[in-house]
Amino acid sequence: MTFDVTAWNRTAWDRQVARGNRWTVPVGPEQIAAARRGDWSVVLTPTKAVPRDWFPPLAGLAVLGLASGGGQQGPLLAAAGAKVTVLDLSPEQLAQDRRVAERDRLDLTTVEGDMRDLARFADGSFGLVFHPCSNGFVPDVRPVWREAFRVLRSGGVLLSGFANPALHLFDEEAAKQGRLEPRHAVPYSDLVHLTDAERARLAAEDEPFVFGHTLEDQIGGQLDAGFHLTALYEDRDPTRLVDQRMPTFLATRAVKPLLRRPRSPAP
Numbered sequence: 001m002t003f004d005v006t007a008w009n010r011t012a013w014d015r016q017v018a019r020g021n022r023w024t025v026p027v028g029p030e031q032i033a034a035a036r037r038g039d040w041s042v043v044l045t046p047t048k049a050v051p052r053d054w055f056p057p058l059a060g061l062a063v064l065g066l067a068s069g070g071g072q073q074g075p076l077l078a079a080a081g082a083k084v085t086v087l088d089l090s091p092e093q094l095a096q097d098r099r100v101a102e103r104d105r106l107d108l109t110t111v112e113g114d115m116r117d118l119a120r121f122a123d124g125s126f127g128l129v130f131h132p133c134s135n136g137f138v139p140d141v142r143p144v145w146r147e148a149f150r151v152l153r154s155g156g157v158l159l160s161g162f163a164n165p166a167l168h169l170f171d172e173e174a175a176k177q178g179r180l181e182p183r184h185a186v187p188y189s190d191l192v193h194l195t196d197a198e199r200a201r202l203a204a205e206d207e208p209f210v211f212g213h214t215l216e217d218q219i220g221g222q223l224d225a226g227f228h229l230t231a232l233y234e235d236r237d238p239t240r241l242v243d244q245r246m247p248t249f250l251a252t253r254a255v256k257p258l259l260r261r262p263r264s265p266a267p
């Protein structure tokens, strides 16, 4: 029988909410009030705020928060004027978004689902897809880019955060003791590269299983889906040793090109 990583990660993220993982803690009413006044910022990666000029005008814009539960970016973008739909695998993560939306009366809908299958949304449904670091929880990332492209309208924007797979090269235990010891390979998978004992330890801590995709799949996958890449920055996770040597997170801005009408022949 094959292991159902999606079912595993759904439960793991539900439990991360109970554990208070930082990516599950919703924004407070003060942040929502400030966002309503135009004072807001959101992240795609561990620490850097996404530049404001990466966003299209948000007033009335249909925004999909893709694998973006936790009551964080979705509610802030809604307070800034967008009509937000948050899709996430974890019911408890989505409950965080709903709690903020009810508390602060925001235009926000939640949908439980897998980031690789957006069939419930018609082509061209959104003007912005906001996809913070989360595709490391699926074994195959290219369907995410294809679906994001389909559900965006022409001219729509995809903002994504993801890990540089170098993040996964080093032995985690050695890194906790201050040593960087190369151990794994890219593409990386917790299901393949860890020992049974290491996986059992992750399971005991309710940790989701992760995957380190190649940059060819992360950046090349966006280009192959049809996007035009317009901007990129890197970021560091200050809690990781390897990040003292290189940034291990990236954020990209990509645009679905406008449809070109065939030129009418000259008279």
Ligand SMILES: C[S@@+](CC[C@H](N)C(=O)[O-])C[C@H]1O[C@@H](n2cnc3c(N)ncnc32)[C@H](O)[C@@H]1O
Binding pocket: 006, 009, 013, 023, 024, 043, 044, 066, 067, 068, 069, 070, 071, 072, 073, 087, 088, 089, 090, 093, 113, 114, 115, 116, 132, 133, 134, 137, 138
């Ligand atoms: C690190 S959190 C990201 C959300 C957070 N608001 C942030 O600021 O980055 C990763 C999210 O991905 C979601 N997730 C994991 N696997 C998923 C899948 N296959 N489809 C949709 N969401 C998924 C988790 O439930 C979790 O909410």
